[in-house]
Amino acid sequence: MTQTVPGRSKEVVQVLPGLLLAMTLAMLDNMIVGTAMPRIVSELGGLEYFTWVTTSYVLGTTVSTPIWGKLGDLYGRKGVFLTSVLIFIVGSALCGMAGSDLLGGPEGGMAQLIAFRAVQGIGGGGLLVGVVAIIGDLVPPRQRGQYQGIMAGVMSLSMIAGPLVGGFITDNADWRWAFYINLPLGGASLIWCYLRLRLPKHRTDHRIDWPGAIVITIGITALVLIATWGGQEHGYPWGSWQILSLAALAVVSLAVFIPIERRAAEPILPLHVFADRNFTLMSVVGVFLGFALFGAIAFVPIYQQLVQGATATNSGLLLLPMMLSSTVVSVVVGLAVTKTGRYRRYPIIGGLVMMAGLWLLSLQDAATPKWQTGVFIAVLGAGIGFLMQTTVVIAQNSVDPKDMGVASSTATFFRSIGGSFGISIFGAIFNSRLTANLTERFGPQAAEMLGQSSTLHMRSASAGSIPAQVKAGFVESLADAIASVFAWSLLFAVVVPLASAFVKHVPLRTGLGHGGAAEPEKVPAAAE
Template structure:
């Protein structure tokens, strides 16, 4: 006999405002932990690659982290659906902290990239876990203000991260950029242990159903996204586009993706339910999440290169110079969340957000070696406003388009797409940047990939100018490509439909039922 409870009704008991506030405190700390790490490392990258390797490895310090978190997010979301949010969330924190210690102990670039990937595995669980918990305790109609608060943590981390990372780089060893995660992580573990205790255990954890983890789908997902990122990283740089290596990776990407789709269509508990993509709004929200990931991570990764090598900023100051972008993103994220909660309308935000991204990136593509910090700060404000319009809105639209029983997997899917955009953005833009700099600065002789800001100061004036012009040209190239991606997002944003956001008493969209399920439900009435 079928249960009297509708299949799409969440099992979580209603939380009081006080309980939601208490739970949010733990989630905010966890999101800060996940976001702070990547931002702390960014200002330290020039020093790290100069110490452990060369510029050709720069992108992979970030890409390894993003790639692992990208591939892991759908799996973490499904594990949360099966075993409950609390145990999977605490496990993700533990993995993240272990990897932080190992990254701080790395002795060469290969070790650092591997441990950064392990960090990304844990961070993927943190990010999807935070959003899935909010989706479980707060209905979409009220979720905007809470997700706005959570997305505002990202700019806070992006402001504090570069500041802390720059200070560590200038005054301590870069290894402390990883060790600094430990005290915050331990606080997160304690807070989340208590604040998430009210969340229900998953059906598999309680023995109500036999767990069916889609390991095959997870493996295929990891395979095709890794192969795709390798193509964008190596194509035209390590190997020619028509080389056997790149063509082989392209074939692997297509084959693994096709196999992934077939497996997900047949899996009992797919790691990424393809049914959610039947909603046009969900698909569009996922595409916009990919766009904002591409632009956000690409911009944060390469702006410090320009600020330190061309504008002469220290690692600490380059972190401070990112503040206009981060503050603008934080303000817009909070304002957008309040607007959605009060009006229930959201369609204008992705349209305005993508328009501002396109304009900001076009302006950034006009910089030269003499562009002032004031001018670039103005461009960063516009870029931040655009990101603030998109970061939480895309997640909200996606969650409102998915059944409540798949909220974790759906959140994991849209987070996956955002992180995939970041992975592709950093790897593709990194390959373009490195290729341009090595080509234009090749006349200097030696290995320009090992150039550091301190070493640049010791070069003759003409050599400094050549290298600074090469860096500027490389950064301009990355912004032109990012702008093209943002323009595609602007077109897609117009196709989003204004679907009413659900309130406390309104059920989520139902999955299509088989005739047997319908008969079973009717017989129980």
């Protein structure tokens, strides 16, 4: 029998703190660790491998995301979600112990940390997917916007708090507490959700598509490695045999994956969900949203620190306008979707506003004041607010309730893949433009020397090591290179409103529909 909102709204409110705490853990982790990395490298060594501390986490998260979604659909969301929280906690504890006397001392500590970060990433892959899918189980699409607006606000605040908490821990305690802090927070989320979470019961055949899981893991690993290594200073050229081999492996995996999924009784990624136009369009939007947004936004702190002279901690505070505008718009849009049942216009508006923000950021130069950058990123944040949760609601409303986990994990997966490639490709664009600018100003030899002071992982102190007589030219070259990244990102951002314009308004369900047909809202769609 279809359940309605009034019967479950109290349960949603009761379990929401535990779910939001789990989401906070997933969002905080990378921000905190990034701030602590210099201290980690100084103690454990392995400078040439330090990027793998991030890569292994991203790899574990991305690979496990579709698998967590499907496991939740098969075995029930609660047990699978609690398992992911537990794995994240164990991975965090092991990361904090890496290179300690308990595990043999600093020698080999970096290799341990990389391996343990992969474990942590596997758990992290289930956190965000689990939270979104659980909300989908408890709340019909018509009512879901208001809760996902709250979730978007928590995500934004976590992104701000991450660098601040990481900086405080690094300056005032052992770097290991950047990982140990997850233990009490994760434990609280685990206990809260175990005691409070009550989900609708529904039966499915428990058959794991192991061939599909293995093949998609191989393919995703190849894609993530291409995005991580391609064109990077510590990676390989785009035309190298390593990158071409990984590309071939990804293509072969996809070619093998499709027939496997067609034959599987319970496929990891049911291909029939892509038969729905709205679901496919939101998947495309997710890729280009991640591509244009996360790829470009990685350069805002670099601009604030090296061009505008902000400290690492202050650059986190300077992102407040973007996070606040994103939070406010997300909440307002969520309430509007809940009240009216209308959603089609918001991804289109969001795509256009995001493009406006990226265009404004592309106009910046070395003389742009901080307040003006704040206005520009606030516009970008508003675009994010229109898009982030609305796209998930549309994707979830496009599938049967039994595929809720797949819809949630697919939305997260495509955005993650787009972001990974965005960072890689925009990094190559940035390095190429910076090298050209420096060569034009100072000549090839000076450009090579100055270029060594500037990578995607540069710190604010880097510019201070440059002689004063060339610093102005260096900063101008740097500002122009970063502006070019935002200009290029516009080409990818155009796809977001264009794809969204083809979304068909399908009435949002007002029932959960676990026991039968989903109940659509009883309002006409003509106004859309």
